[in-house]
Amino acid sequence: MAEVLVLVEHTDGEPKKVTAELLTLARTLGEPSAVFLGAPGTLAKAKDYLAQYGAAKIYVVESDDVANFIGAPAAEVLSKLVADTSPVAVLAAATPDSREVAARTAARTDSGLIWDATALAPDLTATQGIFGGSTIVSSKVTKGTPIVVVRPNSTAPEAAPSTPAETTVDIAISDAAKGAKIVDRVVEAKSGRPDLTEAQVVVSGGRGLGAAEHFGLVEKLADTLGAAVGASRAATDAGWYPHQNQVGQTGKTVSPQLYIAVGISGAIQHRAGMQTSKTIVAINKDPEAPIFEFADYGLVGDLFNVVPQLTTEIEKHKAG
Ligand SMILES: Cc1cc2nc3c(=O)[nH]c(=O)nc-3n(C[C@H](O)[C@H](O)[C@H](O)COP(=O)(O)OP(=O)(O)OC[C@H]3O[C@@H](n4cnc5c(N)ncnc54)[C@H](O)[C@@H]3O)c2cc1C
Numbered sequence: 001m002a003e004v005l006v007l008v009e010h011t012d013g014e015p016k017k018v019t020a021e022l023l024t025l026a027r028t029l030g031e032p033s034a035v036f037l038g039a040p041g042t043l044a045k046a047k048d049y050l051a052q053y054g055a056a057k058i059y060v061v062e063s064d065d066v067a068n069f070i071g072a073p074a075a076e077v078l079s080k081l082v083a084d085t086s087p088v089a090v091l092a093a094a095t096p097d098s099r100e101v102a103a104r105t106a107a108r109t110d111s112g113l114i115w116d117a118t119a120l121a122p123d124l125t126a127t128q129g130i131f132g133g134s135t136i137v138s139s140k141v142t143k144g145t146p147i148v149v150v151r152p153n154s155t156a157p158e159a160a161p162s163t164p165a166e167t168t169v170d171i172a173i174s175d176a177a178k179g180a181k182i183v184d185r186v187v188e189a190k191s192g193r194p195d196l197t198e199a200q201v202v203v204s205g206g207r208g209l210g211a212a213e214h215f216g217l218v219e220k221l222a223d224t225l226g227a228a229v230g231a232s233r234a235a236t237d238a239g240w241y242p243h244q245n246q247v248g249q250t251g252k253t254v255s256p257q258l259y260i261a262v263g264i265s266g267a268i269q270h271r272a273g274m275q276t277s278k279t280i281v282a283i284n285k286d287p288e289a290p291i292f293e294f295a296d297y298g299l300v301g302d303l304f305n306v307v308p309q310l311t312t313e314i315e316k317h318k319a320g
Helices: 017-027 043-052 072-085 096-109 212-225 233-237 303-319
Strands: 003-007 031-038 057-062 089-093 113-120 126-130 135-139 147-150 165-168 201-205 228-231 258-262 279-284 297-300
Touching: 003 017, 003 072, 003 096, 017 031, 017 043, 017 089, 017 147, 031 043, 031 072, 043 057, 057 072, 072 096, 089 096, 096 113, 096 147, 201 212, 212 228, 212 258, 212 303, 228 233, 279 303
Parallel strands: 003 031, 003 089, 031 057, 057 165, 089 147, 113 147, 201 228, 201 258, 258 279, 279 297
Antiparallel strands: 113 126, 126 135
């Protein structure tokens, strides 16, 4: 069976959930081969996870060259693997780092690139939202090796234990690829909530909250659901919530099973970051708010009444 290369998304060897999703998706296209690029000694932490989700092979480069420079070294490795293995496709996650690697690999291998796919059929037809998510298109790569950047939460991860064969890729990273060196790393402050881009449920707050302290309502609702907290740009620009939690065109793209928008009007730039959520619930006091045009469930009411009641009801439901 032909190989499908999956670029492993990880932090210091700890794989992100999207890696399991990509391996699951890859199994519908061919034989998944994980491509692990990281600092020396990091693969050990990822191996069991990659085996659990069915990697038949692991191609590995553990070196400071791939760990300490942005994008280009990883693209050199992936391009070599494309040339050596002639895969059916290359799958990468729609995260800032992997997007860059995918785009560079497409350029280096003269291949077509599909961006932000939310589904990929066995015949490699991808589904994408374009124009800020307002139009859904099907597209297919017609040149070179299909390189597909897939949004987190597009596939439900399913375990399929394997015993992957490990191959060290023999490559010397060129000096030209070492143009942008990572000089420092800052660990993001953890909220104890799930990662915004990987969460199954996201509760986001907007200008309707009126003040930073009212985000407590959103956080409480989020915590009853085990959700991540997002925010509109109006809320982050006002300093009510950190910019890293912004959802939208200039923020993060999320695609959870459930997205609850609280006091958010549904501007096109916000919609661009959450449109592919499976179920969208909007709470807004204005029945004419644009968000009701694309929400699956709309709740017209004052959030200060609705959200505490909703939180209490969910808590009761969980307890009962
Ligand atoms: C280039 C560019 C990029 C952008 N990128 C982003 C982006 O990444 N993400 C993003 O979100 N925006 C982005 N924006 C901004 C975007 O256009 C909107 O201005 C923004 O999304 C509005 O945020 P909001 O919905 O919270 O505020 P508003 O549009 O002001 O909506 C507030 C909503 O709250 C409702 N409300 C008020 N009080 C209550 C209450 N008590 N109970 C219930 N409902 C209430 C109101 O009816 C209203 O619908 C971008 C804009 C530009 C130009």
